[in-house]
Amino acid sequence: MAVRGRARRAWRAAVAGLCLLLVPPLAGCDGRPSGDTAKAQVQRVLDRRAAALLDHDETAYDATGSRTEYARLSALPLASWTYRVTGLHPRGSGATADTELTYRVTGYDTAPVSVRRTLSLGRTADGAWYVTADKPAGHAGEQLWDQGPVTAFKGAHSLVLGVGQGAGELRAYARLADRAVPTVSRAWGTDWTRRVVVLVPRSLDGMAGLLGAPASNYRGIAAVTTGEAGGSGRASADRVVVNPEAYVSLGRTGKQVVLTHETTHVATRAHTTAATPLWLSEGYADWIGYLGTGRTPTEAAPELARAVEDGHVPSALPADKDFGFTSDPTHLAQAYEGGWLACRMIADQWGEDRLAAFYRSVGGHQKRAGAVEAALKKVLGTTPEAFTAQWREYVRAQLT
Template sequence: MFPVLGGTARRRSRASVLLCLLLLCVPLAGCGAGDVAGSVAPSASASGSADPVARDVRRAVADWSAAPPAALAAIPLEGWSYEVSAVRVDGVRAFARAQLRYRLTGYDAAPAGSAREVELTRAGGSWAVTADRPAPGALPQLWDQGPVSVERGEHALVLGGSGQSSGSLSAIAAEADKAVPAASAAWPRPWAGRVVVLVPASLDAMAALLGRPADEYRGLGAVTTGRTGAGPAPADRVVVNPEGYGQLSAEGRQVILTHENTHVATRAATTSRTPLWLSEGFADWAAYRESDRTPAEVAPALARAVRRGDLPGELPTAAAFAFGGDAEALARAYEGSWLACRLIARRWGEAALLSLYESSGRDSLPAALADTLGTDAAGLTRAWREDLAREFR
């Protein structure tokens, strides 16, 4: 699942920062068609299709939006269109609420969307577009923040915000090109095998894209946007925090991108039924699958807790992943989830772990555990607690 991050990030130890970098994911919000129609009431005099003024405004928007702007020529866009839902006329000015639809060629299985407000001015009897911006309350696109640079990898398309250098974007593309096969190796199920990475100009620009306060992402390396569940995914994006990402080692960056790519790969199998400990633990398991780091190195917060006698009594609950609370507790939730998936892969086999992931998205967890592992929640929890005690004694 892609949990919503909430609250204000507290100051963390370096170890906790690295853990939290292992990756919180956020849902795409504010871009549904309903956002356009519901955000403004059409004027009584200019909303109907029979109204000649509204009809002229709609026609002007259609003509203007027949192709992407020249400034976006480097971005591989297709299916570019604006669907006007409401028109408001104020003298020689008009404001059209519209839904922008587009795809990134070769990456988007279904159109991405953006609620827009198009401003027009009438001169000489005709309407001309003078501004195009996010509709009130809607999230901006990367290009709303300034010029966008493009770097292509074998498996990745990297879009950089204003001021991002070609060198830094090329490096991220190369790192993503390693992360995609790593995610595919951990999740050998059909998925696109490609990723779009957005690198905004700054932490503040990242927060604006996601519609959340900047403090929620301070210290994090990246997040993922997207919808869970079966069906075409119109907007799977990995969004990099240029400040947090730049502070990581090469290994840390690879872990982050593999984790995030695993969320993209497993998106269709992830539903509201999927426990957070399983979705986040699986992504970490994929990220560390080929690593030779020990559990104590990967899970320092949990190791400290167990060694002082604080052995967790249950697998991490959804509440344990709430961002903005106790950083050590959040770290333990992620670390414990990783160790649970690691245990399943080692005791029952990697195939069983994958089957559990798929089954838990369709059925109840008790049914999924019984069908795939032949155990119940109590049995898995007991085995997990015994494994923690053994690893961190």
Template sequence: MIPVRRRTAVRLLALALCPLPAAGCADPAPSEPADGAVRRAVAGWSAAPPARLAGIPLEGWSYEVTSVRRDGVRAFARAELRYRLAGYDGAPAGSAREVELTRDGTAWRITADRPAPGAVAQLWDHGAVTAVRGAHCLVLGAGPSRRALSALAAEADRAVPAVNAAWPGPWARRVVVLAPGTLEAMAALLGRPAGTYRGLGAVTTGSTGDGPAPADRVVVNPEGYEGLSEAGRRIVLTHEVTHVATRAATSARTPQWLSEGFADWAAYRGTPTAPADGAPELARAVRRGELPAALPADGDFAFGGDPQAAARAYGGAWLACRLIADRWGGAALVRLYELAGRGPLPAALAEALGVDLPGLTAAWQEALRQELR
């Protein structure tokens, strides 16, 4: 078993990113570990004033250097970045970073700071970040104009009260929205191929389950979002903010049809959207006589799959939650969501609605026949 290398926590007094300062450190004394000078150089560099993130409410910023690799006149320090957005994050966010240094005479100087191999990028890796505050949101953009970011903040400010009306459970009631400049930059933030998100307006990141959710962000796809109508943008953002709000009540037990359907129900709630207009792909299938045999399976919602099948799944999930709210009430739908995240779905259905899964499926199929014919 390889012994765990002693980890040295480097507490940053302030953020420093490109342009990188010429911070350095002389070679260690003979009694100092071989990588000590590299670690001290990272510490000295990290104390420089921020350059690209001015105006962002950062707190608790730190790099924890976990390993150092030297290659002649170059060195590479692996570090864990941790930080909070003050007033928004209940737990630290961050990612793995690689700090590159070059030996200059007797000193080590930082020449690059980037995502560690295999780690996701941060927004500022793609350029200077502009921050726009709304009444209920913080929008951070790297690429879009301030005007575009202000419009996005206004839309997020409308989404949060809409979500509050649908989800009475506890949540922060504010949201962080990231606006990268390109689809490729968005994909780098999420660690997946760009094609995965082509055509989508936005996605939400974050962990599920009890407790504070680190890195809970709505990430906008600049290509997909730009192509939406005003009503479409409102629906997309409200859907994604709903995922932020319900995060603590969502677990691996929660079926995707309930998670995605509830988010769509919250987004369409109060709008005049007819079932056939909100679920056009499913409506076409039902009119062809292709009535779904069961509620959508989790795999039907996978990114990068058949877009028409995914559209039918989302439409079916929305109409299932719409049916529950119309027949049993919005409070019963919320209760079902809470129970389904904590225990088996059959027990949750019995307690919240007094129905079993076959009974709910039959009622849903009948609603599809009536509403989509």
């Protein structure tokens, strides 16, 4: 029995070896393409495609398939662009590839931005792969170039990228961002890139597409900042995404406040962690945003001022849930205004340096539990109960 078993195994090995000798290197014994080999072939095509894009070699790019992205990306200053194939799925005579795209914008990203993409692939008569389409993966947000050709305007401290926007409009955004960066640095410090990338889509729907969420979530929201929070100091993918439909309705001061607010999020990203409550991160961004504008508390916090006038002083600092974009607009405005007044109170009564130190101290904790309490004690020498009572009195005094 043992000898017969060895013979059977040897016969099987011989057949397997024969299969390897007889079939082309891209096929298995059943004649179908080998998944691993096809995946490697596709990877090589995408490597050539990426190199052609970086080299501005349109002919070489065309040789790898669809040139739609080349035309749309030509104005984007790229330091790197790399695809990594993570899965390959046969589809008729072609396939779809799951990929991770990483890229860096020259002068602005200190580490690559990573996004998931799904590529549709075809094959020529001699079996060569080529790209027919390059789209966001399921449940992944769009990239700006998915919405049309990208136009770029470079400011002193900013890069503004737009779709469907004129040069004059992008220049106006850059001027506001260029003023925001030094304002933030004076208050927060210079331990950040001191550069900001602003994305200006064509419409509210375009903004929602970039964020991968329904447009109704952002109606009336002038801008948001995307990025990975954390204390590593490598959160390089921050992008300020503008809602042009809401932004255009703001006055000059309002537009500046919005871009300075969002730039503050870029600056503080590495120190904004799971321990940081939204009343602090949003309140601090508003506090810097309003610096030098001359806005009084009642002008900057009109919804909370109306509530106080009606005898409704909030009993507690805003909770994270109060900042949801789908919240009642009045309630959402009051949450932002309450956070702003808390940070303004710290700056008024403890000093601006203590406010920044408090922010860093809270973000230095790994978890939310105990973070604010510890920072209040260490930096401000107070307790949550005393701080809340002091804030309630400050709100009442400032808004009446």
